[in-house]
Structure formats: structure tokens, C-alpha cells
Amino acid sequence: MRRVAAVARNTFRESVRERVLYNLLFFAVIMTVSGLLLGELSIRQDAKIIKDLGLAAMDLFGTLIALFVGVGLVSKEIERRSLHPLLAKPLSRDEFLLGKFAGLGFTLLVNVGLMTGGLYATLLALRRGADPALLKAVFAIYLALLVTVALALLLSILTSTAVASVSTLCLVIAGRYSDVILNLGDVVPGMPAWALRAVMILIPNFRNFDLKDRVVYGDPVTFGDLGWITAYAAAYTGTVITLAVIAFRRRELT
Amino acid sequence: MALLLAAAVPWTQGRIDARLGTHRAQEEVLYLWSGDQVRRLAPGFEDLMADVYWLRTVQYFGGQRVYAVNKRFDLLLPLVNITVTLDPRMQIAYRYGATFLAETYPMGAGEPEAAVKLLERGVRNLPHDWRLRQDLGLFHYYFLSDAQRASQILLEAAEIPGAPPFLTTLAAQVLMRGGDRETSRQVWRRIFEQGEGPMRNNAAVHLAQLDALDALDNVNEAILAYERRTGVRPAALDELRRTGYRGPVADPSGVPFAYDRATGRATLARNSPLWRPQLK
Numbered sequence: 001m002r003r004v005a006a007v008a009r010n011t012f013r014e015s016v017r018e019r020v021l022y023n024l025l026f027f028a029v030i031m032t033v034s035g036l037l038l039g040e041l042s043i044r045q046d047a048k049i050i051k052d053l054g055l056a057a058m059d060l061f062g063t064l065i066a067l068f069v070g071v072g073l074v075s076k077e078i079e080r081r082s083l084h085p086l087l088a089k090p091l092s093r094d095e096f097l098l099g100k101f102a103g104l105g106f107t108l109l110v111n112v113g114l115m116t117g118g119l120y121a122t123l124l125a126l127r128r129g130a131d132p133a134l135l136k137a138v139f140a141i142y143l144a145l146l147v148t149v150a151l152a153l154l155l156s157i158l159t160s161t162a163v164a165s166v167s168t169l170c171l172v173i174a175g176r177y178s179d180v181i182l183n184l185g186d187v188v189p190g191m192p193a194w195a196l197r198a199v200m201i202l203i204p205n206f207r208n209f210d211l212k213d214r215v216v217y218g219d220p221v222t223f224g225d226l227g228w229i230t231a232y233a234a235a236y237t238g239t240v241i242t243l244a245v246i247a248f249r250r251r252e253l254t
Numbered sequence: 255m256a257l258l259l260a261a262a263v264p265w266t267q268g269r270i271d272a273r274l275g276t277h278r279a280q281e282e283v284l285y286l287w288s289g290d291q292v293r294r295l296a297p298g299f300e301d302l303m304a305d306v307y308w309l310r311t312v313q314y315f316g317g318q319r320v321y322a323v324n325k326r327f328d329l330l331l332p333l334v335n336i337t338v339t340l341d342p343r344m345q346i347a348y349r350y351g352a353t354f355l356a357e358t359y360p361m362g363a364g365e366p367e368a369a370v371k372l373l374e375r376g377v378r379n380l381p382h383d384w385r386l387r388q389d390l391g392l393f394h395y396y397f398l399s400d401a402q403r404a405s406q407i408l409l410e411a412a413e414i415p416g417a418p419p420f421l422t423t424l425a426a427q428v429l430m431r432g433g434d435r436e437t438s439r440q441v442w443r444r445i446f447e448q449g450e451g452p453m454r455n456n457a458a459v460h461l462a463q464l465d466a467l468d469a470l471d472n473v474n475e476a477i478l479a480y481e482r483r484t485g486v487r488p489a490a491l492d493e494l495r496r497t498g499y500r501g502p503v504a505d506p507s508g509v510p511f512a513y514d515r516a517t518g519r520a521t522l523a524r525n526s527p528l529w530r531p532q533l534k
Contacts, residue, residue: 041309043346043451049305056302176297210298217343 003091004099011073011103012110020069020107023061027115030057031122047128048216054119055137055212058112062145066108067168070152073100075161078253087253097248101153101241108145112138136221137211143233144209148172150240151204157247175206204236289339304341307333311347315354315452327363330354334372338379346450348376349389353453356397358530361456366397385448387411388421392441395428405429420444439464463528466505473503473511473520487518 015021034053038046074097077083086096116138120130151171155164174181181203185196208229211221296303311333334351338344354362356369373390380386388411395404408425411417424444427437439461446457473491476499480488488494491503491513504510509526513519522529 038309041312043312043350043453045305045308045344045346048344049309052301052305056299059298173297180294206298212298213301213341216301 003095004102007091007096007099008102008106011100012106015069015104015107018069020065021111021114023065024111024114024118027054027057027061028118031118035122035126046126047123050119050122050126050128051131051134051216052212054115054122055134055141055216058115058119058138059141059144059212061115062108062112062141063148063172065111066104066145066148067152067172068165069104069107070149071156071161071164071168073104073153073156074248075156075164079161083253093248094245097153097245098241101149104149105146108149109142112142112145131215131218133215133218133221136226137215139226140209140211140229143230144206147204147206147209147233147237147240150237150244154240154244154247157244157251171203172206175204176210178203178205178207205232208232289336292336293340300340304337304344304347307337307340308344308347311337311350312451327354327359327365330363331365331368331372338372338375342379345376345380345383345386348372348380348386350451350453352376352389352393353456356393357456361459361530366393369393370398382414384411384414384417384421387414388417388444391425391428392445396438396441401428435464435467459528462506463522463530466522466526466528469502469505470511470520470522472501473499476501477518477520481518487515488513489515491520 030053031050034050035046038049074083077086083096087093116135119134124130148168152164152168155167158164159167178200181196181199184199185191185193211229213219214221292303292307293300311330314333315330330351334347334355337347338351341347352369352373355372356362356364356366358364370390370393373386373393376383376386377390387407391404391407391411394400394407405425405428408421408428412419412421412425424440427440442457442460442464446454446461449457473494476494476497477488477491480494480497480499483497491511494503503520505522505526505528507527509523509528511520512523514521
């Protein structure tokens with residue numbers, strides 16, 4: 001466990017060194033500008049738009065980081081051949097992989113946490129109240145980011161960096177079209193029900209993690225709802241990480 | 255060198271805007287996409303896209319300005335439709351869209367039926383919102399002159415939890431005294447009190463028009479009295495002062511009333527911001 005934590009710590013430091021958190025600057029600019037301008041432009045819709053904008057930015061920036069940094073987590077170490085000396089130490093491949101996942105997970109947590117702070121600061125500065133329900137949407141976004149990291153890790157182990165980036169992006173996009181997948185039977189009438197079901201299970205349903213609209217409009221999101229979303233994320237991420245561990249064990253390192 | 259080139263960017267942009275128009279991108283987006291297409295393109299970001307279209311709508315049709323300056327009102331309905339398709343719960347988009355669809359040019363598109371359809375869509379999507387139903391009733395009364403239906407809808411609005419008690423009174427008033435100026439004043443006062451931004455400004459203009467019509471009634475009575483007393487019509491409205499008339503001879507915006515000595519009638523001047531073709 002300590003070794004996993006050490007790899008995670010290093011991954012976080014590396015992310016900071018690689019200026020991954022610079023996206024926070026963009027976020028800060030977006031929040032400040034929107035806070036200053038929206039009151040005039042939107043006919044008192046500023047609070048709603050700031051919430052929409054803040055949550056969408058967390059979702060978008062977070063997904064991009066999870067995807068592109070996630071894909072490079074292991075493959076970069078292999079390409080730079082920096083993995084060999086690491087594995088020569090008392091560190092198993094499983095621990096290395098889990099540490100990498102945890103490290104990026106923590107980077108994303110810091111990223112999302114700071115963005116949440118920025119969002120609340122903007123709302124408070126405009127005297128629009130700090131609605132705690134927003135945290136529920138933020139939590140769901142974070143879970144979606146962990147799923148994305150897991151997918152990026154698995155695919156980067158199975159294929160090249162470029163193919164992994166494209167295929168992870170495709171899966172993330174497909175997962176946001178779960179309603180279309182659900183209605184695939186209408187578009188392709190000959191498609192057997194089991195095949196449709198298989199597609200639905202294989203592709204992560206990112207719609208599950210989209211609570212933005214509900215929290216912004218004050219719809220109830222119970223802890224039961226959050227519990228099931230967490231359980232889905234845990235099951236999906238756990239499966240993908242397990243597959244990644246198996247694939248990484250079998251991967252030949254040249 | 256870099257500074258020179260950087261300074262050239264806004265300058266060239268200004269030249270392009272001058273040649274092609276500032277709002278060209280908006281039209282392109284409008285004619286390429288429907289709300290459903292935008293929804294399909296941005297899964298998970300529908301609300302944000304709705305906000306973008308809402309801001310475009312307000313930016314183009316004016317946040318605080320009431321009068322159209324080279325505005326194309328044919329863009330209003332598609333913009334609002336895209337907004338509410340992406341975010342069916344954005345109440346303000348229905349109210350704003352309906353207001354400027356219903357008003358006659360230069361304040362709006364002059365399409366009250368489309369405005370009522372938009373409000374009906376809003377009422378379907380937000381069945382527990384009394385304000386939208388109230389607006390639907392008021393629009394039926396004021397723009398479609400259907401007092402019966404207006405009264406019925408206002409009563410429905412009154413039954414929604416949280417609705418103010420005045421809706422029941424207003425429903426009865428609309429039905430019993432439909433068409434009179436005092437009822438119209440009540441209607442626009444309600445919209446003014448609840449309105450925001452341009453909708454509030456629009457209601458303020460209607461209230462000023464009603465005041466102008468009251469003032470015109472007094473002026474025209476004074477003209478008749480002057481004619482009865484002197485045997486001739488006044489050459490100008492200022493002459494009414496000689497007979498003791500103390501009321502205003504200008505509308506609430508300060509523009510003097512137009513006066514036609516041949517007919518002996520004062521009317522709103524065409525250069526007044528309150529003038530509308532249907533106001534007689």
C-alpha cells in the first residue's frame with residue numbers, strides 16, 4: 001500500500017510539474033469574466049449561467065485531463081524506458097498501475113476541488129448564495145473522471161498512445177449518447193436485443209453522472225441516487241482497472 | 255513587430271465586420287442548426303448551450319433597449335426555440351420570446367399567434383409555473399382579443415399553488431370589462447411589477463401609452479370645448495391654454511401631440527417613441 005501511495009504521490013507531482021493544473025487559470029478567467037458580465041447580459045439569469053458554466057467547465061476540463069494525461073500515464077513511462085528501473089525496485093506492476101491511477105485521481109480531485117472553490121467564490125461575490133447541492137453534481141463529475149482515467153489506462157496498455165487517445169475519446173462520447181444507444185433497436189431493427197444489451201453494458205453510461213441540470217434547477221438528488229451512481233462507477237472502474245492490471249501483467253516491455 | 259501585428263488583429267476584424275456585418279455568425283448558426291441538432295452535438299452540455307443561445311438572443315434583441323434598430327425579428331423565434339429545446343425549463347426565455355414576438359414593429363415581430371404558441375409550450379413544460387400561465391392568459395386578452403379564453407386561463411393560473419389572489423379578480427375583470435383601458439392598465443401593471451429587463455421596459459411603454467391615450471381624450475375634449483366657445487378650431491394646441499385647459503399637450507415621453515386642424519383631432523405624433531400603428 002505504501003508503494004502504491006509513493007507512485008501516486010510522484011504521479012501527482014509530475015502532473016503539477018507538467019502544468020496540468022494550468023487549466024485552473026482558464027477556469028478562473030471564465031468565472032471572473034462571467035461574473036462581471038452576465039448580470040448585464042442575461043436578464044438576471046447570471047446565477048444559473050454561472051452554475052452551468054462552472055459545472056460544464058469542470059466536466060470538460062476534467063475529461064480532457066483524465067483522457068490525455070491518463071493515456072500517457074503508463075505508455076510514456078514505457079516509451080521513455082523509465083519504467084524498467086522502477087520495476088527493478090521492490091515494486092510490482094500491479095502496484096505501479098494502481099499508484100498511477102490513484103495519482104491522477106488525486107490530481108483530478110485537487111483540480112475539481114479548486115474549481116468548486118472558484119465556482120462558490122464567484123456565486124458568493126455576486127451574492128447569489130452558495131448552494132450546497134452543487135456538490136452533488138461535482139461529486140458525480142468526479143466519478144465520471146475516474147471512469148475516464150480507468151478507460152484511458154486500459155486502452156493505453158492495449159494499444160498505442162494515439163489509438164488509445166482516439167478510442168477513449170470515442171468511448172467517452174458514446175457514453176454520453178446512452179439514450180441513442182438505448183434506442184438503437186429502432187434505427188437498426190434487425191439488431192438482437194442481447195447485442196443491444198451488451199453494447200449498453202460495455203459502453204460506460206456517462207449520462208448517469210450528469211446531475212448538472214438537476215442541481216441547478218433544485219431538483220432533489222437523494223443520497224440513495226448518489227449511492228447507486230457511486231456503486232456503478234465503482235463497479236465499472238473496478239472492472240476496467242482489473243482488466244488493465246491483467247493486461248499490464250502480460251504486456252511485454254521492450 | 256509582434257505588437258504591430260497584434261494591433262492589426264482588432265483593426266482587420268473591424269474592417270471585416272464593417273463589410274460583412276457584426277451578426278453574421280449568428281445567422282449561420284441559426285440556419286444550420288435546430289435545437290435537437292445542437293442537443294445531439296453537445297450531450298451533457300445542453301444547459302450550457304441553452305445559456306449560449308439565450309445570451310445570443312438577449313445580445314441581439316437587446317437587454318435594456320426596447321426599440322429595434324435594424325433588428326431581424328425573424329431570427330427571434332428560432333433563437334428562442336433552440337434555447338427552450340435545449341433547456342425546456344428556462345422560464346425567462348418563454349416570457350421574453352413571447353413579449354417580443356407579440357409586439358408590433360419596431361418593438362417586436364408582430365406575431366401574437368406565435369407568441370401564444372411559445373407560451374403554450376412553456377406551460378406544457380412548466381405546468382406548475384403560474385407566471386407563464388398568467389402571461390398566456392394576458393396575451394390571449396391583449397393581443398388576440400379573446401377575453402373568454404383569457405379569463406379561463408387566468409383562473410387556471412390562480413389555482414396553481416403559490417399564485418397570487420389578484421389573478422381571480424383579474425380573470426373576472428377581463429371577462430366583464432374586456433377591452434376597456436383600465437383593464438389593459440391592470441394587465442400591463444401586473445407585467446411591469448413582475449417583469450425584468452426589457453419585458454419590464456416594454457410594459458412601462460404600454461403604461462405610458464395608456465396614459466398618453468387618457469391625456470389625448472382630455473385634449474380632444476378641450477378642442478371641442480374651444481370650438482363650441484369660439485366657433486373656430488384652435489390653430490395650435492397651445493391655444494387651448496387660453497381657455498383654461500391645464501392638462502398636458504405632450505405625451506409622457508415629452509413629444510408634443512400631433513394636431514390636425516382640418517379634423518380637429520389630436521393624436522400621438524409619429525416621431526413619438528410611444529406611437530404605434532394600431533393606436534388611434
